[in-house]
Amino acid sequence: xxxxxxxxSVIIVxxxxxxxxxATELVRLGYKITLLESARQLGGRARRIAFDDQSVDNGxxxxxxxxxxxxxxxxxxxxxxxxxxxxxxxxxxxxxxGGKKFNLRLPALIxxxxxxxxxxxxxxxxxxDKMRALVFGxxxxxxxxxxxxxxxxxxxxxxxxxxxxxxxALWEPLCLASLNTPIDEASARVFVRxxxxxxxxxxxxxxxxxxxxxxxxxxxxxxxDFIEQHGGTIHLxxxxxxxNINQRHITDVSCDNETFxxxxxVLALPPHACLPxxxxxxxxxxxxxxxxxxxxxxxxxAYVKYPASVRxxxxxxxxxxxxxxxxxxxxxxxxxxxxxxxxxGPGPHMQLDNEQLEVTIKxxxxxxxxxxPQADSIKIIREKRATYSCRVGIDLLRPDNKTxxxxxxxAGDYTKTFYPATIESAVLSGKHTAEQINLx
Numbered sequence: 001x002x003x004x005x006x007x008x009s010v011i012i013v014x015x016x017x018x019x020x021x022x023a024t025e026l027v028r029l030g031y032k033i034t035l036l037e038s039a040r041q042l043g044g045r046a047r048r049i050a051f052d053d054q055s056v057d058n059g060x061x062x063x064x065x066x067x068x069x070x071x072x073x074x075x076x077x078x079x080x081x082x083x084x085x086x087x088x089x090x091x092x093x094x095x096x097x098g099g100k101k102f103n104l105r106l107p108a109l110i111x112x113x114x115x116x117x118x119x120x121x122x123x124x125x126x127x128x129d130k131m132r133a134l135v136f137g138x139x140x141x142x143x144x145x146x147x148x149x150x151x152x153x154x155x156x157x158x159x160x161x162x163x164x165x166x167x168x169a170l171w172e173p174l175c176l177a178s179l180n181t182p183i184d185e186a187s188a189r190v191f192v193r194x195x196x197x198x199x200x201x202x203x204x205x206x207x208x209x210x211x212x213x214x215x216x217x218x219x220x221x222x223x224x225d226f227i228e229q230h231g232g233t234i235h236l237x238x239x240x241x242x243x244n245i246n247q248r249h250i251t252d253v254s255c256d257n258e259t260f261x262x263x264x265x266v267l268a269l270p271p272h273a274c275l276p277x278x279x280x281x282x283x284x285x286x287x288x289x290x291x292x293x294x295x296x297x298x299x300x301x302a303y304v305k306y307p308a309s310v311r312x313x314x315x316x317x318x319x320x321x322x323x324x325x326x327x328x329x330x331x332x333x334x335x336x337x338x339x340x341x342x343x344x345g346p347g348p349h350m351q352l353d354n355e356q357l358e359v360t361i362k363x364x365x366x367x368x369x370x371x372x373p374q375a376d377s378i379k380i381i382r383e384k385r386a387t388y389s390c391r392v393g394i395d396l397l398r399p400d401n402k403t404x405x406x407x408x409x410x411a412g413d414y415t416k417t418f419y420p421a422t423i424e425s426a427v428l429s430g431k432h433t434a435e436q437i438n439l440x
Contacts, residue, residue, distance in 0.1 A: 008263045008264065009033075009263050010033055010034070010262055010264040010265070010437065011252075011253055011262040011266070012266045012411075013036050013240045013266065015036075015043070016043065016046070016412070017219060017423055018268045018411040018426040018430040019044070019268030019430065020042065020224075020227075020430070021427045022411050023223070024073070024227060025430070025435070027231065028226075028230065032262075034262065036235050036238040037234070037237075041216070042224055045058065045270075045383065045386065046058070046059075046061060046215045047216055048214040051305075051379045052305070055216070056330070056335075056338075057214055057215045059386065061215065062209065062210060062328065063211070063423070064209060065206055066197045066201070068424075069428045070423055073219070077222045077223060078222075079218070079219075083212070084212050084217070086315070088207060090118075091105045093314050094124075094170070095317065098368070100124055101124050102123065102165070102169040103124060105122070106118040108203070111205075112141045112200055114203055115141075115199045115200075115206075116134060125169075132160075132163050133166050133170070140192065140196055140200060145192045147188050147189050150187055152184055153179075153183040154186075155188065157171055174195075177325075177326065178194045178420055179191060179194070180299060180389075180390065181420075182346070185389065185391045185392065187392050190395070190420050208316055210332050212333050240254065243281075245281055245283075245408070249406040250265045250407040252265075262407075266409045267409070267410050267411070268410075269412065271412070271414050272291075272296070272385065279292075283403075284403060287399050287403060291414075293397055294397065295388070296389060297344075297345050297385075298350055299383050300342070300357070300381065301343075301380075301383075302340070302358070302361050302381070303379045303381070304339045304341060304365065304377075306339060307373055308337040310373065312329045312331075312339070315328060322364045323357075323361070324341045324360075324364045324365065327341055327365070327368075337376075341365070361378070387421035388413075388414050390421065398414060399414075401416075401433040402436055409436070411426075417429050
């Protein structure tokens with residue numbers, strides 16, 4: 001991508017991964033970048049926080065090998081993927097506490113043979129389970145699962161005659177993990193797209209990846225340095241209160257009593273934060289109406305500290321039939337004994353206070369891993385609006401990056417990337433926005 005308009009200035013509102021991606025892409029091309037972030041640190045919903053004497057993320061994130069744009073961005077900032085990411089072939093263990101276990105492991109074969117052999121050799125599943133899953137995989141590879149008229153994931157699985165074991169021990173956990181939306185509500189179109197790009201493009205796209213460093217070190221810190229080294233300006237604790245439009249062209253943005261002017265403005269904000277800035281402008285009413293229709297789902301992450309001798313057999317495990325859903329070892333991040341427990345989506349757990357939730361999580365871990373000693377401490381992090389609800393028909397609500405106002409753009413995981421609310425979707429949106437600005 002070559003710089004066609006080197007003298008143009010761009011204001012980017014929001015310093016999450018979409019905003020940082022857009023800023024790094026444009027500043028690399030010589031654009032004058034001003035990034036305004038309302039918080040005291042960059043990173044948005046993917047940022048570092050403190051837990052006792054350690055740094056952790058505000059929610060445990062798992063990458064997959066299909067995050068191609070994310071890895072390309074990190075490489076462009078000279079970030080070593082080997083030093084910052086722990087990457088392993090997909091090997092998922094699903095278990096009922098004290099009960100049955102299921103294991104899906106993909107062999108080192110070309111796609112889609114790795115998926116088909118992995119499904120046929122999966123442990124804990126009956127031959128009927130495997131054959132139904134194999135037929136589902138064949139349809140996934142041939143693109144015949146794509147839904148012209150969106151339906152729920154639950155409807156899709158029933159339509160494709162998936163067994164109860166397949167649904168409960170495979171598809172439902174994967175749907176919650178990727179879309180953060182229950183299968184009765186989740187978009188089959190988006191879920192099929194995620195499964196296809198994970199299992200049907202390249203063998204390594206299904207790899208499971210845990211960051212070895214906190215997310216601040218992974219992108220916000222190096223991106224901030226890169227932006228400023230290339231002449232960009234970053235303002236923290238700057239909340240944009242209004243955008244100003246004249247004759248269908250963006251002119252500037254206001255922060256309290258301060259005004260910032262630019263040729264382009266990118267609103268790299270979540271939908272609920274973007275809505276107040278656009279709702280009073282008639283040319284943006286259609287976007288505002290759709291954004292107002294978005295709903296949101298929570299994610300709870302509990303960091304549980306055990307003695308350093310506690311090391312799970314696998315870095316990522318799924319718990320079935322419990323409030324706790326995923327157990328991730330932070331040992332790969334140089335934090336032995338620290339376990340992240342992730343609970344995706346809505347549920348009765350959101351009605352519990354932190355003390356009650358701590359008791360529930362500790363009890364479930366003790367039942368599933370009886371050989372572990374008692375936990376030393378625990379930190380609960382609740383993100384009540386962690387992601388938008390990726391429900392049936394969501395693609396119809398998602399806006400393009402370009403708006404009807406000249407010079408005004410939208411960037412974020414909720415825009416029309418066709419992926420769910422993930423880091424990859426945010427990076428993809430930020431990159432697409434930068435590319436379109438450079439073509440104007």
